[in-house]
Amino acid sequence: MVTNVSSFGRSGLYDWIIQRLTAVVLASYTFFLLGIFILNPDLDYEQWHGIFSSFGMRFYTLLAMLSVCAHAWVGMWTISTDYLTDDMLGSKAVAVRFVFQVVCALVFLAYLVWAIQILWGIS
Amino acid sequence: MLVSIYRYNPETDEKPVMQDVNVDLPQGKDLMVLDVLELMKQQDTSISYRRSCREGVCGSDGMNMNGTNGLACITPVSSIVKPGKKLILRPLPGLPVIRDLVVDMTIFYKQFEKVKPYLINDEPATAIERLQSPEEREKLDGLYECILCACCSTNCPSFWWNPEKFIGPAGLLQAYRFLADSRDTATVERLSALEDPFSVFRCRGIMNCVAVCPKGLNPTRAIGHIKSMLIQQAT
Numbered sequence: 175m176v177t178n179v180s181s182f183g184r185s186g187l188y189d190w191i192i193q194r195l196t197a198v199v200l201a202s203y204t205f206f207l208l209g210i211f212i213l214n215p216d217l218d219y220e221q222w223h224g225i226f227s228s229f230g231m232r233f234y235t236l237l238a239m240l241s242v243c244a245h246a247w248v249g250m251w252t253i254s255t256d257y258l259t260d261d262m263l264g265s266k267a268v269a270v271r272f273v274f275q276v277v278c279a280l281v282f283l284a285y286l287v288w289a290i291q292i293l294w295g296i297s
Numbered sequence: 298m299l300v301s302i303y304r305y306n307p308e309t310d311e312k313p314v315m316q317d318v319n320v321d322l323p324q325g326k327d328l329m330v331l332d333v334l335e336l337m338k339q340q341d342t343s344i345s346y347r348r349s350c351r352e353g354v355c356g357s358d359g360m361n362m363n364g365t366n367g368l369a370c371i372t373p374v375s376s377i378v379k380p381g382k383k384l385i386l387r388p389l390p391g392l393p394v395i396r397d398l399v400v401d402m403t404i405f406y407k408q409f410e411k412v413k414p415y416l417i418n419d420e421p422a423t424a425i426e427r428l429q430s431p432e433e434r435e436k437l438d439g440l441y442e443c444i445l446c447a448c449c450s451t452n453c454p455s456f457w458w459n460p461e462k463f464i465g466p467a468g469l470l471q472a473y474r475f476l477a478d479s480r481d482t483a484t485v486e487r488l489s490a491l492e493d494p495f496s497v498f499r500c501r502g503i504m505n506c507v508a509v510c511p512k513g514l515n516p517t518r519a520i521g522h523i524k525s526m527l528i529q530q531a532t
């Protein structure tokens with residue numbers, strides 16, 4: 175077995191399951207939003223505000239945001255371990271991969287905090 | 298016919314070159330690529346490649362012909378080269394070249410070895426063979442026929458990127474061959490050894506393996522079965 179500490183679920187199986195589950199959440203959220211737009215062709219700020227004032231919508235949006243981050247992390251981690259390898263970059267590979275992964279993690283974390291601020295900042 | 302062949306002799310050449318060779322083919326016959334190579338070798342004995350059975354059974358002459366991996370001995374020239382075009386021969390991609398079309402398959406065999414490609418059974422030995430029902434035996438069809446030619450694994454981008462960590466289609470087909478065997482009792486251990494992010498899960502379903510397998514096998518399907526077994530074991 176090939177061990178690796180920086181994969182998300184610490185196992186290929188859990189990474190794989192997480193990526194599928196989050197994909198389902200994201201697909202359902204996309205269709206849900208599309209549905210709102212289709213059912214309310216002339217959506218105005220008041221209605222939009224009303225939709226996002228409910229706890230359910232905030233929760234669903236946060237779930238979608240968490241899914242984006244988890245999904246993207248598994249994906250970016252995979253990309254970094256496919257292309258930023260010793261074979262491709264020689265001895266610099268570990269450093270480059272580490273920096274890349276840290277930057278990704280920071281970006282996702284920032285998105286998450288920002289999303290929470292926006293969602294729970296609605297008055 | 299014009300043949301462009303990859304030439305590299307590490308003892309004398311600094312780097313590999315593609316050499317154009319004109320080969321006279323007998324009229325009215327559709328030769329196999331291996332026959333063309335044999336004709337070329339009559340002109341230039343230094344051309345190196347592996348071959349043995351010349352009928353698609355030994356798996357020695359896997360190579361890249363006009364961009365696609367296959368066995369030279371069972372690939373008719375007409376199936377890969379349009380009339381008037383060049384036949385382009387290269388070694389299997391992704392493996393170190395020893396000379397011309399001969400590659401070093403060590404890493405391929407290492408991945409094969411990792412899946413413990415032999416029956417493990419901790420029950421007391423039986424007086425006769427361990428019996429299987431016809432249905433149990435049927436599960437091994439499409440798995441046991443692999444000749445380890447390496448056409449699939451060396452056509453797989455995931456194997457190119459992580460040849461040390463991703464087992465590759467050929468090894469995984471054999472992993473499933475023993476997972477599916479009713480006489481094997483090491484299923485749990487075999488599965489646990491495959492759960493990491495690389496061994497199986499680097500497969501992204503590109504399906505090059507299915508497209509090139511000269512025996513018509515389907516490693517992608519076997520990998521799907523392994524994933525289902527892993528999920529079943531974990532839940």
Ligand code: SF4
Pocket residue numbers: 442443444445446447448449450466467470509510511512513514516
């Ligand atoms: S699965 Fe097919 S292509 Fe792959 S090694 Fe076996 S016979 Fe060759």
